[in-house]
Amino acid sequence: MLDQPTAPILTEAQIAAVIHITVPRDQIQQVMGPAIQEVIAAAAAQVIGPKGPVFAHHFGMTPGIFNFEVGVPVSSAVQPVGRVKPGEIPGTNIVRTVYTGPYEGLGQAWGDFQDIIEAQGHTLGPNLWERYLSGPESSEDSATFRTELNQTIIP
Numbered sequence: 001m002l003d004q005p006t007a008p009i010l011t012e013a014q015i016a017a018v019i020h021i022t023v024p025r026d027q028i029q030q031v032m033g034p035a036i037q038e039v040i041a042a043a044a045a046q047v048i049g050p051k052g053p054v055f056a057h058h059f060g061m062t063p064g065i066f067n068f069e070v071g072v073p074v075s076s077a078v079q080p081v082g083r084v085k086p087g088e089i090p091g092t093n094i095v096r097t098v099y100t101g102p103y104e105g106l107g108q109a110w111g112d113f114q115d116i117i118e119a120q121g122h123t124l125g126p127n128l129w130e131r132y133l134s135g136p137e138s139s140e141d142s143a144t145f146r147t148e149l150n151q152t153i154i155p
Helices: 025-045 103-119
Strands: 014-024 055-058 065-073 085-089 093-100 123-134 146-154
Touching (some): 014 025, 025 065, 055 085, 065 085, 093 103, 093 123, 103 123, 103 146
Antiparallel strands (some): 014 065, 055 065, 055 123, 093 146, 123 146
16 A cells, blocks of 8 residues: 655755665565665664664666665764665655555555656656665564655656
């Protein structure tokens, strides 16, 4: 289920600790969990975060390939450690909604959300990000998971 999308918003950049990942779509479940644990551990060890929900920032959507960063907001720049590097959630023009349901439904939710944005007369931008507001750490019932969807738009 998608909430009503927002009107266009200009977001402020937010610094983050990130790990860049490029993998075939069918490998996402194997790489996402360890990357999240690694980035949270680095931010916690440096006592700079996390200062908000875990996110995945996707750089375009090539069929069959995920090219993205997984990360957490932090209070100051992370010192590189292992795969963890400084990054950010961009300051840009977006439209936002919240999807409630299992992660397996995110692909359909993104398609529906992007259709709504285009039907409103906006042009989709080149990237998007998800913020995981509540998930398995909050409930065993995946129907209650909440994921914020942020789609860049071209003004």
